[in-house]
Amino acid sequence: MYLTYNYSSQLLATTTFIIKRTLKAVAKFFCTIGAKLVEVQQKRADYWLLNNMTDKQLKDIGLTRGEIKQRFYETNS
Secondary structure (H helix, E strand, O other), X not given: OOXXXXXXXXXXXXXXXXXXXXXXXXXXXXXXXXXXXXXXXXXXXXXXXXXXXXXXXXXXXXXXHHHHHHHHOOOOO
């Protein structure tokens, strides 16, 4: 008499686990990319808006035209 082991159920459980883990990683990847795209687009829109303000409007919010690019693209040195 031989002992039998059901390898197909173990294989199915392992495959299901791997697929779920992979799908979660892919979903996280695309969510991260989507969030970064939204952030970059918002920054571009804000930059465009400030560049198209008059000098008087910029003065009202405490900025000069020369500070716009510096504030958006400043490096942390």
